Amino acid sequence: MNGSKLMAMLSGLVAFGFYSGAAMSSKYNLPEPQTPIAQQIYDQHILALWICLVIFIGVFGVMGYSIVKHRKSVGYKAANFHHSTIVEIIWTAIPVLILVAMSWPATKTVIEMKDTSESDITIKATGYQWMWGYDYIQGEGEGISFYSQLSTSQDQIRNQAPKGEEYLLEVNNRVVVPVGKKIRILMTANDVIHAWWVPALGVKQDAIPGYIRDAWFSVEKPGVYRGQCAELCGKEHGFMPIVVEVMEQEKYTQWVADKQKSASAGVVNTALVASGSNKN
Amino acid sequence: MAVIQDVHGHGHDHPTGIMRWLTTTNHKDIGTLYLCFSLFMLFVGGFLAMGIRAELFMPGIQILEPEVFNSFTTLHGLIMVFGAVMPAWVGFANWQVPLMIGAPDMAFARLNNWSFWLLPVAALLLITSFFVPGGAAAGGWTFYPPLSTQGGMGTDMMLFAVHILGMSSIMGSINIITTILNMRAPGMTLMKMPMFVWTWLITAYLLVLVMPVLAGAVTMVLTDRNFGTSFFNAAGGGDPVMFQHIFWFFGHPEVYIMILPAFGVISEIIPTFSRKPLFGYSSMVYATASIALLSCFVWAHHMFTAGMPVVGQLFFMYATMLIAVPTGVKIFNWTATMWQGSMTFEVPMLFSIGFIFLFVIGGFSGVVCAIVPIDIQVQDTYYVIAHFHYVLVSGALFALFAGAYYWLPKWTGHMYDETLGKWHFWLSMIFFNLTFFVQHFLGLAGMPRRIPDYALQFADFNMVSSIGAFGFGLTQLLFVYIVIKCARGGEKAADKTWDGATTLEWTHLPSPAPYHSFETPPVVK
Numbered sequence: 001m002n003g004s005k006l007m008a009m010l011s012g013l014v015a016f017g018f019y020s021g022a023a024m025s026s027k028y029n030l031p032e033p034q035t036p037i038a039q040q041i042y043d044q045h046i047l048a049l050w051i052c053l054v055i056f057i058g059v060f061g062v063m064g065y066s067i068v069k070h071r072k073s074v075g076y077k078a079a080n081f082h083h084s085t086i087v088e089i090i091w092t093a094i095p096v097l098i099l100v101a102m103s104w105p106a107t108k109t110v111i112e113m114k115d116t117s118e119s120d121i122t123i124k125a126t127g128y129q130w131m132w133g134y135d136y137i138q139g140e141g142e143g144i145s146f147y148s149q150l151s152t153s154q155d156q157i158r159n160q161a162p163k164g165e166e167y168l169l170e171v172n173n174r175v176v177v178p179v180g181k182k183i184r185i186l187m188t189a190n191d192v193i194h195a196w197w198v199p200a201l202g203v204k205q206d207a208i209p210g211y212i213r214d215a216w217f218s219v220e221k222p223g224v225y226r227g228q229c230a231e232l233c234g235k236e237h238g239f240m241p242i243v244v245e246v247m248e249q250e251k252y253t254q255w256v257a258d259k260q261k262s263a264s265a266g267v268v269n270t271a272l273v274a275s276g277s278n279k280n
Numbered sequence: 281m282a283v284i285q286d287v288h289g290h291g292h293d294h295p296t297g298i299m300r301w302l303t304t305t306n307h308k309d310i311g312t313l314y315l316c317f318s319l320f321m322l323f324v325g326g327f328l329a330m331g332i333r334a335e336l337f338m339p340g341i342q343i344l345e346p347e348v349f350n351s352f353t354t355l356h357g358l359i360m361v362f363g364a365v366m367p368a369w370v371g372f373a374n375w376q377v378p379l380m381i382g383a384p385d386m387a388f389a390r391l392n393n394w395s396f397w398l399l400p401v402a403a404l405l406l407i408t409s410f411f412v413p414g415g416a417a418a419g420g421w422t423f424y425p426p427l428s429t430q431g432g433m434g435t436d437m438m439l440f441a442v443h444i445l446g447m448s449s450i451m452g453s454i455n456i457i458t459t460i461l462n463m464r465a466p467g468m469t470l471m472k473m474p475m476f477v478w479t480w481l482i483t484a485y486l487l488v489l490v491m492p493v494l495a496g497a498v499t500m501v502l503t504d505r506n507f508g509t510s511f512f513n514a515a516g517g518g519d520p521v522m523f524q525h526i527f528w529f530f531g532h533p534e535v536y537i538m539i540l541p542a543f544g545v546i547s548e549i550i551p552t553f554s555r556k557p558l559f560g561y562s563s564m565v566y567a568t569a570s571i572a573l574l575s576c577f578v579w580a581h582h583m584f585t586a587g588m589p590v591v592g593q594l595f596f597m598y599a600t601m602l603i604a605v606p607t608g609v610k611i612f613n614w615t616a617t618m619w620q621g622s623m624t625f626e627v628p629m630l631f632s633i634g635f636i637f638l639f640v641i642g643g644f645s646g647v648v649c650a651i652v653p654i655d656i657q658v659q660d661t662y663y664v665i666a667h668f669h670y671v672l673v674s675g676a677l678f679a680l681f682a683g684a685y686y687w688l689p690k691w692t693g694h695m696y697d698e699t700l701g702k703w704h705f706w707l708s709m710i711f712f713n714l715t716f717f718v719q720h721f722l723g724l725a726g727m728p729r730r731i732p733d734y735a736l737q738f739a740d741f742n743m744v745s746s747i748g749a750f751g752f753g754l755t756q757l758l759f760v761y762i763v764i765k766c767a768r769g770g771e772k773a774a775d776k777t778w779d780g781a782t783t784l785e786w787t788h789l790p791s792p793a794p795y796h797s798f799e800t801p802p803v804v805k
Contacts, residue, residue: 026725027721027725027737028721028724028725029721029724029725030657030724030725030726031725031726037653040653041653041654041656041657044651044653044654045648045654045657045724048647048648048651048654049648052644052647052648055644056640056641056644059611059612059615059640060637060640062615062619063615063618063633063636066615066618066619066620066621066623067618067623067633070554070618070619070620070621070622070623071622071623071624071625072555072622072623072624073624076620076621076622076623077622078554078555078556078620078621078622079556079619079620079621080556080557081559081620082556082557082558082559082560082561083559083560083561083562083563084560087616088560088563088609091608091609091612092605092608092609095604095605095608096605099601099602099604099605099647102601102647102651103597103598103601103651106597106651106652106653106654107594107597109652109653110590110593110594110597110652110653111590113653113656114589114590114593156340157340157341157733158340158341159340159341159342163339163340163736165736166735167339167735167736168339168733168734168735169735191426192426192427192430193424193426193427193520195585195660197728199657199726202653202656202657203656204585204656204657204659204660205585205587206585206586206587208514208520208521208586208587209426209514209515209520210514210515210519210520211514211519211520211521211587213586213587227726228726228728228731229728230585230659230660230661230728231424231585231660232350232419232420232424232427232660232729232730233427234350234418234427234430235345235346235347235350235418236346237346237350237728237730237731238346238728238730238731238732238733238734239346239733
C-alpha cells in the first residue's frame with residue numbers, strides 16, 4: 001500500500017516535470033512567438049511554470065514525506081500542535097513577494113500591449129456570423145476591403161473527403177500586412193460578439209457589436225500565421241478562422257496595387273452594368 | 281447520549297410514501313432529497329459531457345451537429361453548476377449544519393421544503409428544453425447577449441430555470457445563515473464552530489449577495505428577448521459588455537460558492553484521519569473570509585479580452601493574484617495538520633489528499649490565467665477548460681465524494697464498501713487526469729473552447745481526453761452502486777465511526793442519526 005501511494009505521488013511529479021520540460025516544443029506550449037509582445041508572453045509563461053514547479057515540489061515534498069512517515073500503520077504517534085503565528089506570517093508573506101515578482105514584468109507588458117498609437121497601417125476587422133470582414137482604413141493599402149471566409153470544404157468537415165493540412169485554418173482571402181510595420185487592428189462586430197485571435201502574434205481581442213476595440217502587432221518575419229474566433233458566436237463559431245500573411249515590403253506594395261486594380265475594375269464593371277440596365 | 285429521542289416517537293401524524301417526501305420539513309429528509317437530486321443531475325450533466333467528448337473524439341463532425349453541440353456545452357455547464365454541485369452542497373448543509381452545531385433542525389423548516397421542491401421544476405425546464413422547437417439554449421452557460429437574444433424558446437426556458445434555481449439558493453442561504461447564527465448549542469461560540477459550518481456561513485452570505493445580481497441580469501436578458509428592451513443591445517443604446525460585468529459580478533463569487541464548502545469538508549476530514557487538531561483554525565476562518573471578500577473584486581478577470589483600460593486590467597490582475605495568498609494559507613495549514621499526525625488512509629482521506637493535490641494544480645493554472653498577458657493567449661481556450669475542471673471536478677466534486685464517504689456511516693448507519701471506495705478513488709484520479717491534464721496542452725497550442733470540430737494538430741490529445749472522460753464517467757456509476765449498497769445494509773457503523781473525529785454528530789449521536797436529534801441541545805465546553 002505504501003508503495004502505491006508513493007508511486008502515485010512520484011508519477012504526479014514526473015508528469016508535472018514533463019509538462020515544464022517539454023515546454024519548448026510547440027505541441028505542448030504556446031506557438032513560437034512572432035512579435036515582441038508574444039515573446040514576452042511566452043517568457044512570462046515559462047517563468048510562471050518554473051515558479052509553480054518549485055512551489056509544487058516544496059509543498060508536496062513535505063506532504064509526501066509526511067504521508068510516508070507519519071502514518072498510524074508504522075506506529076507514528078500524533079503530535080498535538082495546532083498553531084504558530086510566526087509560521088502563519090511567513091507563509092502569508094512569501095507568496096506575496098513571489099506574486100509581486102510575477103506581476104512586475106506582466107505590468108510592463110500590459111502597458112505596452114495597450115499602446116496602439118503611431119501605427120503605420122490601420123485595419124478594421126468586423127466579425128460576422130460567420131466570417132470576418134477587413135477594411136484597410138489608414139496607411140498603405142487604404143481603401144482595400146474584403147471578406148475572409150473558411151475555405152475548407154464541407155466534404156472534409158463531413159468526413160467525405162480526406163482532411164487537408166490546414167483543415168479549418170484556411171481562408172479564401174488572407175489579411176496581408178508588411179513586415180516590421182506597426183499594424184493597428186480595430187475590432188468590431190455586426191451581430192454578436194466574436195474575438196479576433198492569432199496566437200503567434202500575441203493578439204486576442206473581442207469584437208463587440210456597436211463598439212470598437214483595438215490592438216496592435218508588428219511582425220519581424222514573413223510568414224503565414226493562423227488563428228480562430230475565440231468567442232462563442234453561434235453554430236459556425238468553430239468555422240471562422242483568421243489567417244494573417246506577413247510579406248516583405250515590396251511584395252506588399254505589389255499586393256496593394258493588385259488589390260486596388262481589381263477593386264477599381266470591379267467598380268467599373270458595376271458601373272457598366274448599372275448604365276447598361278438604365279439604357280434598357 | 282441523553283439527548284436522543286426515539287426514532288418512532290413522532291411517527292403518529294407522519295405521512296408515509298411519496299407524501300413523506302413532498303411534505304417533509306425534516307432537515308435530514310430534505311438533505312437526502314437534495315443529495316439524490318444532485319446525484320441524478322450529475323449524471324444528466326455527465327451524459328452531456330460524454331456527448332461532447334464523443335463528438336471531439338476525432339476531427340470532423342460525427343454525431344452532434346454544431347448547434348446541438350453548443351446546446352450540450354451550454355446545458356452541461358448550467359446543469360453541473362446549478363443542478364449538481366450547488367444542490368449537493370446545500371444537501372450537505374441540511375444534513376450536517378444542525379448536527380454539527382447541536383440544533384434540532386433548520387430554522388425555517390417549511391422554507392427548506394420549498395427551496396428543495398423548486399429544483400425539480402427548474403431541472404424539468406432545463407431538460408425538456410432540448411425537445412422544444414429550436415432546441416435548448418446554445419449560447420454558452422454564461423449566456424452572453426447578443427448571442428443569447430438569438431436563441432429560440434429553449435433559451436427562455438433556460439433563463440426561467442436559472443431564475444428558479446437562484447430563488448431556491450437565496451432561500452436556502454437565508455435558512456442556513458439564520459440556523460447558524462441563532463441555533464448553536466450553548467457554549468458553541470462562533471470561533472468554536474466546525475470549519476464546515478464556518479465555510480457554509482460565509483458561502484451563504486456570498487449567495488445572498490450575488491444571486492439577486494444574477495436575477496437582475498437574467499431579467500434584463502428576458503425582457504431584451506421578449507419585450508423589446510435594449511439593455512444589452514448596442515443598436516438600441518444598450519451595452520453587451522455591461523452584461524458581462526453584471527454576470528461575472530455574480531459569476532466569480534459563484535465559483536467560491538462551489539469551493540468554500542469543499543474547503544470546509546476537507547478541513548474536517550484531514551484532522552480526523554491525521555488524529556490531530558486542525559492547524560491554524562482561526563487563520564483558516566480568516567482565510568475563508570478574505571477569499572470570499574476578495575472574490576467580489578475580481579470579476580473582470582473573466583473579461584481581459586473584452587477590452588478594458590490599462591488601469592482596469594492591472595487592478596483586476598493584482599486583485600486576482602492576491603487570492604492566491606489566502607488559498608495558499610489553506611494548503612499550508614492542511615499540510616501542517618498532516619505533519620506529525622498519525623495518519624490512516626480510508627476513502628474520505630484519499631479523496632481529500634487527491635483534492636489537495638489536484639486543486640493545487642488548478643490553483644497554479646489559476647495564477648497563470650490571472651497574469652493578463654498570458655490570459656490574452658489562454659482565455660477561451662482549452663487551457664481555461666482544464667483550469668476550471670481542476671478546481672471544480674477534482675476540487676468541488678472530489679470534496680463532495682470525500683464528504684459523502686465520511687458521513688455515509690452517520691447517515692445510513694452502515695459502513696460503505698472500503699475496497700470499492702478505493703477503486704472509485706483511484707479510477708477517478710487516473711481518468712480525471714487523463715481527461716483534463718492534456719487539455720492544458722491543447723489550450724496552449726491554440727485550441728479554442730466551445731468548438732465542435734478542430735484542426736488536425738489537436739487530434740491526438742483530444743482522443744486521449746475523450747478516452748479519459750469515458751472512463752471517468754463510467755467510474756461514477758461505481759459510486760452510485762457503493763451508495764446504494766451502503767444505504768441498504770452492510771457492516772454496522774459505530775457511533776463514532778472515525779476515532780479521530782471530534783464534532784458533535786460523532787460524539788453525541790448514534791449511527792444512524794435518529795430522525796429527530798438534539799431536541800435538547802448538548803452543552804459545548
